[in-house]
Amino acid sequence: MQRKSLHKLRYLLMSCVLATGIWGAFGFTPPDDWATRIQRALANFTGNYPQEKVYLQLDKDYYASGETVWFSGFVTLNDLPATGARNLYAELRDQKGAIVQKELVLVYDGAASGEFTLPENMKPGLYQVRAYTAWMLNFDSTFLFYKNIQVFDPKTGKSGEETASKDYAVQFFPEGGDLVNEVSSVVAFKAIDQNGYPIKVAGAVRDANDKQVAVITTVHDGMGTFELKPEAGKTYKAVVQSASGQQKTFPLPVAKTSGIALKVYNRGSRIFYLTGFNGIDSTANNLLLVATMQNQLIYKAELNIDEGKVSGLIPTNNLPPGILQLTIFDNQGRPLSERLVYVNQKQDLLEFFLDPQELNKGPRQRTELVLQIPDSMRGHLSVAVTDADQVARDENANNIVTHTFLTSDIHGYVHNPYWYFQNDSTMQTLDLVMLTNGWRRYNWQQILQDKFPKITYPYEQGINITGTAYTSGRAPVTDGSVNFLIKIPVDSSSAFASAPVNSKGQFALSNLMYRDTAQIYFQGNMTNKKWKDVDVQFDRHFFDNFAPVKTPIPLLPPPPMDNKVLKNYLATVLEGNSVIRSMTNRTIFLKEVNINAKKPTPEETTEKRYASGMFAGGDGYTFDLTNENPTSFNVFQYLQARVPGLQIGGDMNNPSLSWRGGAPGVFLDQMPVDINTVANIPMSDVALIKVFRPPFMGGFGGGNGAIAIWTRRGGDSRPDPNAKGLELVKKGGYKIIKEFYSPDYSVKKAVHQLADKRLTLYWNAGLPYDTTNHTARIIFYNNDFTKNFHVVVEAMDQYGRVGRVVKDF
Numbered sequence: 001m002q003r004k005s006l007h008k009l010r011y012l013l014m015s016c017v018l019a020t021g022i023w024g025a026f027g028f029t030p031p032d033d034w035a036t037r038i039q040r041a042l043a044n045f046t047g048n049y050p051q052e053k054v055y056l057q058l059d060k061d062y063y064a065s066g067e068t069v070w071f072s073g074f075v076t077l078n079d080l081p082a083t084g085a086r087n088l089y090a091e092l093r094d095q096k097g098a099i100v101q102k103e104l105v106l107v108y109d110g111a112a113s114g115e116f117t118l119p120e121n122m123k124p125g126l127y128q129v130r131a132y133t134a135w136m137l138n139f140d141s142t143f144l145f146y147k148n149i150q151v152f153d154p155k156t157g158k159s160g161e162e163t164a165s166k167d168y169a170v171q172f173f174p175e176g177g178d179l180v181n182e183v184s185s186v187v188a189f190k191a192i193d194q195n196g197y198p199i200k201v202a203g204a205v206r207d208a209n210d211k212q213v214a215v216i217t218t219v220h221d222g223m224g225t226f227e228l229k230p231e232a233g234k235t236y237k238a239v240v241q242s243a244s245g246q247q248k249t250f251p252l253p254v255a256k257t258s259g260i261a262l263k264v265y266n267r268g269s270r271i272f273y274l275t276g277f278n279g280i281d282s283t284a285n286n287l288l289l290v291a292t293m294q295n296q297l298i299y300k301a302e303l304n305i306d307e308g309k310v311s312g313l314i315p316t317n318n319l320p321p322g323i324l325q326l327t328i329f330d331n332q333g334r335p336l337s338e339r340l341v342y343v344n345q346k347q348d349l350l351e352f353f354l355d356p357q358e359l360n361k362g363p364r365q366r367t368e369l370v371l372q373i374p375d376s377m378r379g380h381l382s383v384a385v386t387d388a389d390q391v392a393r394d395e396n397a398n399n400i401v402t403h404t405f406l407t408s409d410i411h412g413y414v415h416n417p418y419w420y421f422q423n424d425s426t427m428q429t430l431d432l433v434m435l436t437n438g439w440r441r442y443n444w445q446q447i448l449q450d451k452f453p454k455i456t457y458p459y460e461q462g463i464n465i466t467g468t469a470y471t472s473g474r475a476p477v478t479d480g481s482v483n484f485l486i487k488i489p490v491d492s493s494s495a496f497a498s499a500p501v502n503s504k505g506q507f508a509l510s511n512l513m514y515r516d517t518a519q520i521y522f523q524g525n526m527t528n529k530k531w532k533d534v535d536v537q538f539d540r541h542f543f544d545n546f547a548p549v550k551t552p553i554p555l556l557p558p559p560p561m562d563n564k565v566l567k568n569y570l571a572t573v574l575e576g577n578s579v580i581r582s583m584t585n586r587t588i589f590l591k592e593v594n595i596n597a598k599k600p601t602p603e604e605t606t607e608k609r610y611a612s613g614m615f616a617g618g619d620g621y622t623f624d625l626t627n628e629n630p631t632s633f634n635v636f637q638y639l640q641a642r643v644p645g646l647q648i649g650g651d652m653n654n655p656s657l658s659w660r661g662g663a664p665g666v667f668l669d670q671m672p673v674d675i676n677t678v679a680n681i682p683m684s685d686v687a688l689i690k691v692f693r694p695p696f697m698g699g700f701g702g703g704n705g706a707i708a709i710w711t712r713r714g715g716d717s718r719p720d721p722n723a724k725g726l727e728l729v730k731k732g733g734y735k736i737i738k739e740f741y742s743p744d745y746s747v748k749k750a751v752h753q754l755a756d757k758r759l760t761l762y763w764n765a766g767l768p769y770d771t772t773n774h775t776a777r778i779i780f781y782n783n784d785f786t787k788n789f790h791v792v793v794e795a796m797d798q799y800g801r802v803g804r805v806v807k808d809f
Contacts, residue, residue: 034288034329034331034332034333035288035300035302035329037333037448038288038290038329038333038444038448039297039300041444041447041448041450042292042295042297042447043297044447044450044452045295045442045447045452046295046296048452049138049139049442049452049453050077050078051077051078051079051295052075052076052077052082052085052133052135052136053075053076053079053136053143053145053403053408054073054074054075054088054131054132054133054136054144054145055073055074055145055400055403055404055408056071056072056073056074056090056129056131056145056147057071057072057074057382057384057399057400057765057792057794058070058071058129058147058149058384059071059384059386059760059763060384060386060391060393060759060760061149061392061393061394061397061558062149062150062151062152062392062557062558062561063118063149063150063151063152064118064151064152064153064154064569064570064573064574065118065119065120065121065122065124065151065152065153065154065573065577066118066119066120066122066154066573066574066576066577066580067118067573067576067759068115068116068117068118068738069092069115069116069117069118069129069149070113070115070384070740070760070763070765071090071113071114071115071116071129071131071765072111072112072113072380072382072765072766072794073088073090073105073107073111073112073113073114073131073765074110074111074380074400074794074796074802075088075107075110075111075112075133076110076796076800078294078295079294079404079800080110080798080799080800081109081110081111081379081380081796081798081800082107082110082133083109083110084459084461085107085110085133085459085460085461086106086107086108086460086461086462086511086513087104087106087107087133087134087460087461087462087463088104088105088106088107088112088114088131088132088133089102089103089104089131089132089133089134089543090102090103090105090114090116090129090130090131091129091130091131091549092116092127092128092129093127093128093129093130093548093549093551094123094125094126094127095125095126095127095160095555096548097548097549097550097551098546098548098649099546099548099549100122100127100640100641101116101117101640101641102543102546103116103735104463104543104732104733104734104735105734105735105737106513106515106734109380110380110796111380111765111766111796112765113382113737113765113766114735114737115737115738116129117738118151119641119642120577121641121644121645122151122641123151123160124151124152124153124156124158124159124160125150125151125159125160126148126149126150126151126160126555126556126557127148127149127150127151127555128146128147128148128149128551128553128555129145129146129147129148129149130144130145130146130549130551131144131145131147132144132145133460134457134458134459134460134542135457135458135459135460137456137457137542138453138454138455138456138457139453140411141552142411142412142552142553143408143411145403146551146552146553147398148553148555148556148557148558149558150557150558152566152570152573154570154571154573154574154577155574157566157567157570159557165193165194165195165197165199166194167193167194167246168191168192168193168194168199168201168242168246168248169191169192169194169250170189170190170191170201170238170240170248170250171189171190171191171192171436172187172188172189172238172250172252172253173187173188173189173190173435173436174186174187174188174253174261175187175188175261175262175263175264175339175435176260176261176262176263176328176337176338176339177262177337177338178253178255178256178259178261178337179228179230179252179253179254179255179256179261180230180255180256180258180259180260180261180276180277180278180279181230181231181232181255181256181257181258181278181279182229182230182231182232182278183229183230183261183276183277183278184227184228184229184276185227185228185229185230185261185263185276186225186226186227186263186435187214187225187226187227187228187252188223188224188225188432188435188436189216189223189224189225189226189238189436190222190223190436191218191222191223191240191242192222195554195556196413196554196555196556197415197554197556198221198222198223198415199218199222199242199243200218200222200242200243201216201218201222201240201241201242201243202216202217202218202240202241203215203216203238203239203240203241203247204216204238204239205226205228205236205237205238205252206236206237206238206239207231207234207235207236208234208235208236213228213236214226214227214228216238216240219429219432220429220432221415221416222415223432223433223435223436224432225432225435228252230255232257235251235252235254236251236252237249237250237251237252238250238251238252257278257279258278258279258280258281259277259278259279259280259336259337260275260276260277260280260287260328260336260337261275261276261277261337262274262275262276262326262328262337262338262339263275263276264326264339264341266341266342266344266431268316268344269315269316269317270313270314270315270316271313271314271316271324271341271343272311272312272313273289273311273312273313273314273326273339274310274311275287275289275303275305275310275311275328275337277305277310280305282306283331284330284331285304285305285306285307286302286303286304286330286331287302287303287304287305287328287329287330287331287336288300288301288302288303288328288329288331289301289303289312289326289327289328289329290326290327290329291314291324291325291326291327292324292325292327293319293320293322293323293324293325293343294320294322294409298319298324299314303328316343316345317345319343319345320343320345320348321342321343321344321345321346321347321348321405322342322343322405322406322409323340323341323342323343323406323409323410323434324340324341324342324343325338325339325340325341326338326339326340326341327444329444333448334445335444335445339434340410340434340435340437340438341431341434342406342427342430342431342433342434344424344427344430347401347405348801349401349801349802349803349804350373350374350377350795350797350801350802350803351374351803352371352372352373352374352793352795352803352805353371353372353805354369354370354371354372354791354793354805354807355369355370355372356368356369356370356809357369357370357777359809360782361782361786361787361788361789362782363756363782363783363784363785364743364745364756364781364782364783364784365781365782366745366746366779366780366781366782367779367780367781367782367789367809368777368778368779369777369778369779369791369809370775370776370777370778371383371767371769371775371776371777371778371793371805372774372775373769373774373775373776373795374774374797375774376797377769377774377795377797377798378771378797378798379795379796379797379798380766380795380796381764381766381767381769381776381793381794381795382764382765382766382767382793382794382795383762383763383764383767383778383791383792383793383794384760384762384763384791384792385760385761385762385763385778385780385789385790385791386759386760386761386789386790387759387761387783387786387788387789387790388786388787388788388789388790388808388809389565389568389786389787389788390565390568390569390572390759390786391569391759391760391790392558392561392562392565392566392569393790394416394558394559395418396416396417396418396419397416397417397418397558398414398417398418399418399794399804400794400795400796400802400803400804401418401421401802401804402414402417402418402420402421404802405421406420406430406433410433410437410438411437411438412436412437412438413552413553413554414433414437415556420433457542461510461511462510462511462512462513463511463512463513463514463731463733463734464508464509464510464511464512464541465484465508465509465512465520465538465731466506466507466508466509466538466539467482467506467507467536467537467538467539468501468504468505468506468507468536468537468539469482469501469505469507469524469534469535469536469537470505470534470535470536470537471526471533471534471535472533472534472535474535476501476503476504476505476506477501477505477524477526477534478501478502478503478504478505479501479526479527479528480500480501480524480525480526480527480534481498481499481500481501481507481524481525481527482498482499482501482507482522482523482524482525482534482536483496483497483498483522483523483524483525484496484497484498484499484509484520484521484522485520485521485522485726486512486514486518486519486520486521487518487519487520487521488514488515488516488517488518488519488733489516489517489519490515490516490517490736491515493514497509512733513734514733514734515733515734515735515736516732516733516734516735516736517630517683517730517731517732517733518730518731518732518733519684519728519730520728520729520730520731521726521727521728522536522726522727522728522729523536523726523727524536536727538729544633544652545651546637546649546650546651546652546655547650547651569759572757572759572785573757573759575755575757576757576758576759579754579755579756579757582754605624606624606626606687606688607622607624607688607690609713610687610688610710610713611670611688611690611708611710612670613670614696614697615667615670615690615708618690618692618696619692619693620690620691620692620693620696620705621642621643621690621691622688622689622690622691623638623639623642623688623689623690623691624687624688625683625686625687625688625689626687626688626712630683632683633652633683633730633732634652634653634678634679634680634681634682634683635678635679635681635683635686635689635707635709636648636652636655636657636675636678636679637652638683638689639689639691639707643691645659645660646658646659646664646691646705647659652679653676653679653680654675654676654679655675655679657675657707659694659704659705660694660704660705661704662694662703662704663704664691664692664694664696664704664705664706664707665696665703665704665705665706665707666678666706666707666709667706667707667708667709668681668708668709668710668711669709669710669711670708670710678707678709681709681711682728682729682730683730684728684730685711685712686709686710686711686712687710687711687712687713688709688710689707689708689709689710690707690708691705691706691707691708692705692706692707692708693705740760740762740763740764741758742761742762742763742780742781743756743781744781745781755784756783756784757783757784757785758783759783761780761781761782761783761786761789762778762780764778767793778791788808788809789808789809790806790808791805791806791807791808791809792804792805792806793805793806
């Protein structure tokens with residue numbers, strides 16, 4: 001049997017054969033200069049601006065405070081695993097767009113893994129995970145990865161504030177882009193409420209004389225179509241009513257007096273197109289229709305209105321599944337009409353078989369599942385096993401299949417995308433999505449004029465440290481270098497490096513690879529030593545910005561859950577949080593004996609050595625950093641979400657602080673200081689942080705509480721002898737991902753005396769597999785109560801083919 005994994009490499013060859021074959025079959029003459037220019041512009045864009053995409057698999061669709069969001073990342077470049085990519089950025093943002101957590105994770109062979117730990121005091125509500133690479137930021141932000149999640153409060157069951165839907169809107173999309181007088185066209189519509197939900201509407205289209213000319217009826221998820229042949233001089237409106245009875249009137253797009261209207265009929269194995277026209281000047285009779293897919297030209301045909309060449313068909317048997325874009329150009333190379341069509345071929349998916357080798361559903365019993373993988377597969381497997389009864393799931397949500405074949409290539413939000421992939425009848429409805437969404441990875445008019453996207457962010461293959469060296473007079477150093485001693489505390493490694501400056505004084509250390517945080521000692525040098533002092537100024541990386549970001553994707557909660565399921569879920573999480581606290585505090589309660597970690601005496605504590613007077617003791621929270629290597633860039637980022645009620649937002653270099661309606665006082669070594677002073681202190685210099693609840697009587701400005709910071713003293717700070725005379729800056733690296741807790745109950749441990757309340761029973765973002773017998777094994781132990789397991793495996797191979805298996809046991 002021919003191996004399907006080779007298909008991916010043949011798509012480009014197929015495209016070339018299809019385009020050439022159809023050109024010759026219809027006897028068209030070779031293209032002239034403007035047609036060649038269209039092909040060349042597309043080739044230039046494809047060659048110089050490859051598409052990078054990101055997809056994340058999460059272990060669950062919703063969470064509660066105190067849980068961990070586990071994710072596995074898939075990064076592709078031109079639909080193949082991005083083997084050269086190294087940096088994946090992931091953010092967790094609240095409903096207002098404020099970033100509450102962010103991290104940089106390492107990509108290897110197109111795969112990555114990470115996690116967000118949700119504090120127990122996290123505010124419930126809607127959140128959104130955004131993931132991307134630096135290269136993707138050069139293009140439309142709609143094509144970044146977005147995933148909506150809802151975070152519940154396990155104590156109260158609250159899910160945050162939800163805006164009641166009081167209004168709605170209906171958008172209209174003439175097929176091909178425009179309505180043209182005296183030309184019959186299909187008009188698609190989409191109705192959504194103010195929260196972004198699709199809603200049902202019904203009504204009619206009426207002309208200026210209030211005569212009904214079309215009927216409006218929702219077909220699926222707020223979408224539908226009607227036929228309209230505009231008459232010259234007339235305008236049209238839609239009078240619609242929502243299911244709640246609210247009636248509204250919307251104007252339809254004004255029809256053009258002359259132009260082209262493209263009609264498309266998708267028949268599966270063939271796509272028919274027909275051009276309607278009115279008022280076309282004889283000098284504009286010659287048109288060109290091109291069809292592109294995955295940024296490749298796969299079809300082109302000359303059209304001539306005078307000669308009646310206004311229609312044709314595109315065979316799709318040799319095309320992969322996905323979005324086909326049809327565009328009609330005039331003889332000046334200007335796009336006149338455009339239409340998206342979904343090619344519904346059998347998806348070239350990886351096929352998996354998942355069966356139990358040993359299935360045990362008793363408390364803390366061992367289960368082993370065997371995953372049979374394709375013989376030729378070399379790639380990335382990710383798996384999540386959750387409680388099938390207590391963890392509800394959204395069956396129609398975006399997944400690796402819908403992301404690959406649909407949502408990553410469409411400009412707009414698609415509600416419940418997997419619904420369209422259930423069967424042939426639902427797939428037919430997908431044409432509504434094509435009619436009501438755009439495709440805008442590039443703008444034809446711009447690339448035809450050689451106006452390509454401005455590249456602001458480089459293609460990153462590691463961590464880059466850049467900046468500019470200045471003389472004491474603020475002139476750029478043009479002949480010299482910046483020398484570095486780079487120390488990585490997490491693994492006690494170190495390295496020396498030197499970066500020469502260019503004519504503008506700029507320097508760069510590129511493609512560094514380290515985890516956690518680097519302590520970078522540096523010194524600027526002039527070759528001729530004309531100036532004694534050199535000032536080194538580092539560039540600020542875009543990921544250091546904590547400013548709120550407006551999302552192009554609506555924040556929508558998952559479908560409503562059964563109240564009983566949700567109640568049981570939250571009760572389990574609440575009990576599980578208590579267990580996690582016990583494990584974190586290293587306090588284990590046995591039946592007969594309490595085993596506690598030895599507590600240091602007051603004289604031995606960091607607080608005793610640093611805090612004095614009103615700063616000793618007090619009501620609040622204490623953080624000892626003398627034995628930590630925090631990854632935060634400053635004190636305020638470190639404190640985010642760690643202190644209940646303390647709100648820290650905005651730019652972390654100048655954050656806004658609020659506690660119980662006012663700003664807490666800030667103290668450094670027990671002296672009042674401004675926020676900027678503390679924001680610029682490297683975390684490596686901080687020994688102790690205390691956050692006092694309001695009111696704090698230790699100094700002025702404590703009426704709303706206080707944040708006190710102490711810098712390290714002699715015994716707590718060990719200067720590097722090799723860094724004498726050098727300045728220090730800290731640079732965050734790749735996050736160290738905590739290990740997923742998966743107990744082995746075959747081994748007796750004291751920690752096993754604690755209750756087991758895990759709802760995600762198994763998580764592995766990089767499931768190993770045997771290339772000899774082509775199997776992967778999923779081995780885990782049950783918790784204390786789960787009766788049924790829900791397993792989700794998602795994968796991508798070396799050719800970019802994806803696969804997914806979902807099964808309950």
